Amino acid sequence: MNRIKCIIVDDEPLAILLLESYVEKVSFLELVFSTENPIDALDYIQKNECDLVFLDIQMPELTGINLMRILGDKQKYILTTAYSEYALEGYEYNIIDYLLKPISFERFYKSILKAQERFEMSKNSENSYFYVKASGQQHRVNFEDILFVESIKDYVNIKTSEQEYIVLDTLKSMEKQLPESSFVRIHKSFIINLNQIQNFDIKKVNLVDNKEIPIGDMYKHNFLIKIKKQSQ
Template identity: 40%
Template sequence: MTIRCLIVDDEPLARKGLKEYIEDVPFLELAGECDSPVKAAAILQTQPVQLLFLDVQMPRMTGIEFLRSLPQPPLVIFTTAHPDYAVESFELNALDYLLKPISFERFMKAVMKARAYMDVHQKKDADYFFIKCDNKLEKINFQDVLFVEALQNYVAVHTTQRKFTTYLTFKGVEEYLPAERFIKVHKSFIVAVDKIDSIDGNELVIGQHHIPISRNLKDEVMEKILNKRYLRR
């Protein structure tokens, strides 16, 4: 995933430093740089921009005012020498607030936060994914997944239609699947919560499949599966 960035800062040296930092990060792409919010607004109307590096104190309009004026702003990381606006910036849902001079370490921490945010939201927006299986790219809808099983160097994705075996890591699949819909119940199994038919002791039943629940995960698994839906006398 590449994040397209726009630098908005009236200080040439500040823009130069941010540009160099962006060029050093593989998942960032510079969409442009400008010295005023007015010019930034024109760029946002003509180019896709996912992340703004936005100064606060600028002529005619502050970065805070500019952010307020945007009906659908991209992610924003403020870059400023003034600490006084931090609270106000976070009230406007800014992702981070970097004080100049900005170290590369602090810059990386901020952009990794942006990357993580976009990863989560892209997963929520998508309702399917592709995996390579038998030399073909197979499309799998999240809604069709029953459970995922670790098989040594492979992973089996069991769906309502069939089983897909692919050369992936179990951890990689676990990190990709939406946490609100799937849960790891055993070192070798991830299940779709809404596909569970019953709980039989230390096993989950999904159709004809019986999936073990790890002893050390059982409390967490039961809490998520039942989620206040357990009616008892």
Template identity: 40%
Template sequence: MMTCIVIDDEPLARSLLAQHIADVPFLEHRGSFKNALLAADFLSKNQVDVLFLDIQMPKLTGIDFLKSLQHPPKVIFTTAYREYAVESYELQAHDYLLKPITFERFFTAVSRLQVATPKVIETPIPETATTPEHIFVHVNKKHIKVILEDVTYIESIKDYLKIHTTKETLVIKERISHFIEQLPNPPFIRVHRSYIVNRDHITAFTQQDIEIGDIEIPIGGTYKEEVLNILKAP
């Protein structure tokens, strides 16, 4: 069960999303808010798993509201405007739904979110627990095994990813914001809206870029502070 709230200044949009949420068994609707300020007050006293967040709202936009949250929940943007899609994915939003939002498109988004959301484990994790050693990716109707320690970096090109390994390069249809959820951190770090790197393969870095052998990968402004802190850590 995932708890969620809706933030949208349009009453009809709030009503439609509330109905979509009610129709999904694993979602629990905790409230709807006509602006981000009311939602901020609610979130200061309550925790939720998912925000369904409009972008164009009075006083405070959805994007500015998300940037103001120190530990934001998962976010699915709901908007009538296509032009904010790139910025939304830079903020690691899980999806971007264009209004009017059909139930089919809504269900696809929340189903992906359910897969990406870790299950709560109530028993202590053994000290011997290890990170996954491999994943499977879908390439040309096959599920290909990828050994994670062999992955050097991952490059996003529109709706596709190029997974560069020490042995080959694989191309898959996937969004970088969804794919990074499958990777252990460390050693995988998102350093740019279009790049994930394996820290174990980094040969050098500066304030602006990372080197993996002869490959130079830029460090994005949004990620710079966190990335440099990780790389400088002993």
């Protein structure tokens, strides 16, 4: 499995140092950013790739709960706080675990194993569906029903055979969530389902719903490799 890219957000410097020391001990974790300022964390996450956030809930200016509300389901979270009463409030978001301070390494490691399992499950091509948040609700979307995913500024449009879902997410994030065996990015703005292709040439792909999608030059080689593997 690829290393899990994580960041630490906590207004207590000593808490950050402790978590940094724990992260260094785990081979499948990669710390890419840490900060005492939740505004800086928000800015970083919106501009960079990140899988997991160690997030303190009680912070000035912007609480951990408010940060999750802004970011939506883009990342997964492990909440860290000294206040147990915040636990239930946090679980309505994409939470993997809840760590109550002071945090021991043993408890931290158990939490990380949960995270590893969750990421492996999302990568597993045998999974037949995932959930997306659109219009204030969680929707179950079967992978086999997806025709394509299109980037629209800060959102993506997940188009299925029956409907579409406008989700606050990025195409890069969607690539991680979709099975690699049947999905491929063929343009800066499009990911397609290989099983929904009707025909194609060197410039475009026609899907079964007659949707025509261009093939970007930088994605052409990888697309052809995926097509070849699928036909073997």
